[in-house]
Structures are given as structure tokens and as C-alpha cells.
Amino acid sequence: MRIEPAFLFDLDGTLVDSVYQHVLAWKTALDAESIELSVWRIHRKIGMSGGLFTNQLLRETEVEIDPERIERLRRAHAEAYQRYASGIRPLPGARKLLAWFTEAAIPWAIATGGRMETAAVNLAALDVELTKIPVITRDHVRYAKPDPDLFLAAAERLDAPIEGAVVIGDSI
Structure with missing residues (x-):
């Protein structure tokens, strides 16, 4: 499989x-x-x-x-x-990358250790539509990074097995 x-x-x-x-x-x-x-x-x-x-x-x-x-x-x-x-801006190519994933029908989600009260600012900068893209924040899980709960919840929201998920982040 x-x-x-x-x-x-x-x-x-x-x-x-x-x-x-x-x-x-x-x-x-x-x-x-x-x-x-x-x-x-x-x-x-x-x-x-x-x-x-x-x-x-x-x-x-x-x-x-x-x-x-x-x-x-x-x-x-x-x-x-x-x-x-x-002063918050999308990193170069971020919007284009997310648009490409969406157009290619490749499932993607955002999993952030921040709470929605701060994440909303960043999501607005990216033009992410909360009604279309799963966004998991610290508000949704018991434990945030370094625990895997955010990513497990995001994969679940996508109805995707975590074994096939690719996590992309800037910290270890």
C-alpha cells in the first residue's frame, strides 16, 4: 500500500x-x-x-x-x-508554495505552537483561508512542541496517516 x-x-x-x-x-x-x-x-x-x-x-x-x-x-x-x-511578512515564496500545493490537490495543513490570538496575524499575512485549510494551534492540543501533538492533530484533520506526513519547520 x-x-x-x-x-x-x-x-x-x-x-x-x-x-x-x-x-x-x-x-x-x-x-x-x-x-x-x-x-x-x-x-x-x-x-x-x-x-x-x-x-x-x-x-x-x-x-x-x-x-x-x-x-x-x-x-x-x-x-x-x-x-x-x-512588520510581519510571508517568507519569500511561501504564498506561492502553498498555492501550488492547493492547486496540485496535495493535502497540507498548518501546525503552530502559537495560540490563535497570535497565529491569526501570520495567517492573514499568508492569505490562508481558515475555512479551507486546517490550522492547528496550541489551543487545540494538550501539549505543544516538542511533543508531536500538533502534527498528529493536523494529520488527523487532513484524514492522512501520520506515517506519510512530511513536517516542515525551522526548529529541531
């Missing part, structure tokens, strides 16, 4: 140039909580889910970790990210 491939794309840093907007948004959120952290330390963690990212940063800085602070940071990051949204 031959398995037809399905393509599962990460979003930030893979299809859209948004990594530095995330770095700046996290810096803004951390500053609002009086948590001093160098930009380079934030940058090296971009690509993790927001919750894992926040837990690791707070653990590194030995700042008290509690659910309320994590939620405040998440909300502050999302608000700051919206302010930086005007």
Missing part, C-alpha cells in the same frame, strides 16, 4: 518572518513584569510553545513561577505581538 504524503507546516519562521516580532513581544511582556532578560536569551527559545517558553525563562531567572504570572505574560505577549504585526 502506498501512502500519499501530506505536508504539515510550522508557521513562525517557516512560512512567515515573525521571529523577531515574537522576541520583541516577549521582551515587552517580561519588562512589564520587571523581569530583566537579555534579548539574546529570549531569542534562543523562540519556537517553543508559549507555556514551555515562559516556564524555562522564569526557571532560568529564578523568578517565582505561578499560574497568574504565566497568564499575565501570555496576554502581554499577545498584546505586544499585535502591535508589532505590521
